[in-house]
Amino acid sequence: MGGLPGDLTPTEAQVANLVADGLTDKEIASQLDMAPKTVENHVRQLLRKADVENRTKFAVMFRA
Numbered sequence: 001m002g003g004l005p006g007d008l009t010p011t012e013a014q015v016a017n018l019v020a021d022g023l024t025d026k027e028i029a030s031q032l033d034m035a036p037k038t039v040e041n042h043v044r045q046l047l048r049k050a051d052v053e054n055r056t057k058f059a060v061m062f063r064a
Contacts, residue, residue, distance in 0.1 A: 007049065015042040020059040 008016060011032075018028045025043060029036040043055070052058050 008046075012042055012046055015039060016046055016058075016062055019043060019046065019055055020062040022059065
């Protein structure tokens, strides 16, 4: 994991990788067999932890 500290849960790490790959919440939910709302919650938490306001900035920071 590039720019995030190691304080991600295993599920957050999976979601983070897929967000950084450009997948939508619906696509991530399908791949990880979880509800889209659950993915939304994980993404919101990831953005908060990374202190960024959108997925694009998150992806750039995560892959750095």
